[in-house]
Amino acid sequence: MYNLNMPYRLVSPRMLKEAVEQTGVAWAAFLLRQDVGLDIGASAGLEKPGMNRLVQLLKDKDFFNWLVTSIEKDKQRTRKISEPGVSCSELTVFPLYSLQAVLLVGSNGKLAPGVAQFWKFMVHTIEDLTGDSEERTRRLQEVVTELQETQQELQARISAQRDAEMRLVQAAKLAAVGEMSAGVAHELNNPLTTVVGFTELALDSLPVDSPLYADLDLVLREAKRARSVVRRLLDFSRQSESDRNRASLNELVEDVLALTKHLMHTNQVQPAVELENDLPWVVMDRNQIKQVILNLVQNGLYAMPRGGQLTVRTFGRARYERNWVVVQVTDTGVGIPPENLPKIFEPFFTTRSTQGGTGLGLSVTYGIVTDHGGMIEVESQLDQGATFTVWLPLEHEHVAA
Ligand SMILES: Nc1ncnc2c1ncn2[C@@H]1O[C@H](COP(=O)(O)OP(=O)(O)OP(=O)(O)O)[C@@H](O)[C@H]1O
Numbered sequence: 405m406y407n408l409n410m411p412y413r414l415v416s417p418r419m420l421k422e423a424v425e426q427t428g429v430a431w432a433a434f435l436l437r438q439d440v441g442l443d444i445g446a447s448a449g450l451e452k453p454g455m456n457r458l459v460q461l462l463k464d465k466d467f468f469n470w471l472v473t474s475i476e477k478d479k480q481r482t483r484k485i486s487e488p489g490v491s492c493s494e495l496t497v498f499p500l501y502s503l504q505a506v507l508l509v510g511s512n513g514k515l516a517p518g519v520a521q522f523w524k525f526m527v528h529t530i531e532d533l534t535g536d537s538e539e540r541t542r543r544l545q546e547v548v549t550e551l552q553e554t555q556q557e558l559q560a561r562i563s564a565q566r567d568a569e570m571r572l573v574q575a576a577k578l579a580a581v582g583e584m585s586a587g588v589a590h591e592l593n594n595p596l597t598t599v600v601g602f603t604e605l606a607l608d609s610l611p612v613d614s615p616l617y618a619d620l621d622l623v624l625r626e627a628k629r630a631r632s633v634v635r636r637l638l639d640f641s642r643q644s645e646s647d648r649n650r651a652s653l654n655e656l657v658e659d660v661l662a663l664t665k666h667l668m669h670t671n672q673v674q675p676a677v678e679l680e681n682d683l684p685w686v687v688m689d690r691n692q693i694k695q696v697i698l699n700l701v702q703n704g705l706y707a708m709p710r711g712g713q714l715t716v717r718t719f720g721r722a723r724y725e726r727n728w729v730v731v732q733v734t735d736t737g738v739g740i741p742p743e744n745l746p747k748i749f750e751p752f753f754t755t756r757s758t759q760g761g762t763g764l765g766l767s768v769t770y771g772i773v774t775d776h777g778g779m780i781e782v783e784s785q786l787d788q789g790a791t792f793t794v795w796l797p798l799e800h801e802h803v804a805a
């Protein structure tokens with residue numbers, strides 16, 4: 405019957421025994437309310453026959469109600485009893501409301517003085533115990549706070565470590581996704597081309613007012629969308645077959661801006677261009693780097709649904725004892741919440757899934773840039789905009805001292 409649950413522990417057989425002995429009541433029991441019935445949590449002073457009788461009494465509906473009413477009304481109650489087994493002439497019940505329990509005391513003589521003493525004794529003991537446990541809780545709280553501080557310190561170290569590992573993991577992820585997507589994309593490309601082709605044929609032979617026309621048109625649009633995702637995946641996995649030559653970064657920026665001029669205009673975005681003169685040419689895959697700039701410009705445009713300014717800058721800079729050419733794309737858009745910053749280069753991470761974003765733009769960009777021996781960095785303030793900076797190494801030379 406003795407249980408490790410808190411209410412059971414609160415009143416132990418030993419406590420009851422002490423209370424019975426000190427106050428001279430006949431016996432006492434600690435009863436806890438359960439789903440059905442009352443459970444004997446502890447007892448003292450009852451011999452086996454008395455105990456059996458009590459168990460039986462608890463099954464009696466009237467008796468049970470009498471006890472439970474005491475809990476529900478939070479009220480002490482007394483009644484006479486003439487049961488041979490229970491060796492007492494009176495029963496008193498004391499409610500322990502917050503525990504949903506009672507103390508039942510058997511005594512002889514009308515409200516024997518011991519009964520009141522018994523209750524006092526128990527209240528004191530329970531208060532001491534609860535007081536104690538409050539003290540224990542306080543100390544535990546201190547330990548928990550200390551532990552939390554240690555954990556925070558650990559967390560800070562772990563996150564520093566994680567930052568250092570992130571680049572490696574990113575590269576590994578990209579390789580894995582590249583491999584996987586190549587397989588999937590190849591499998592999907594042919595059937596999608598068939599779906600698109602045959603839907604176009606079917607549409608051609610349908611009158612425009614046919615009820616099927618709109619449905620088939622939707623099939624065609626969705627199939628084309630799927631195909632464009634597949635194409636991007638294919639581009640992604642073809643990164644290694646690059647075709648590199650010396651090229652002018654400024655020229656590529658101008659190409660991309662010419663391509664997106666119309667888009668900027670319709671989005672009420674002001675372009676600002678600051679290209680450094682005489683920027684050295686860099687060995688690169690022109691199409692891939694164009695793709696990089698385009699992805700960044702497109703992201704910037706999407707981040708400014710109500711217009712804004714998009715600045716593209718190029719310049720040369722020395723860093724880490726090397727020379728680099730740098731292209732920087734800055735928007736005045738919604739910005740990136742700090743919690744998203746570590747994720748934006750992950751394949752398939754997008755906050756624009758409902759607007760057709762696949763979350764591949766930046767991971768492709770990252771893959772291309774690192775493939776060129778370069779780096780990409782991002783800075784952003786929420787609601788202020790974002791700046792993406794791409795560093796491309798000017799060959800593998802060192803800066804003259
Ligand atoms: N300039 C930016 N301003 C604000 N958020 C950005 C910016 N660039 C990227 N992001 C955030 O990073 C996420 C990932 O960008 P990414 O280019 O990889 O995918 P996408 O633009 O959502 O989809 P996709 O490029 O495949 O069409 C975006 O969904 C957006 O939440």
Ligand SMILES: [Mg+2]
Pocket residue numbers: 699702703764765766
């Ligand atoms: Mg994008």
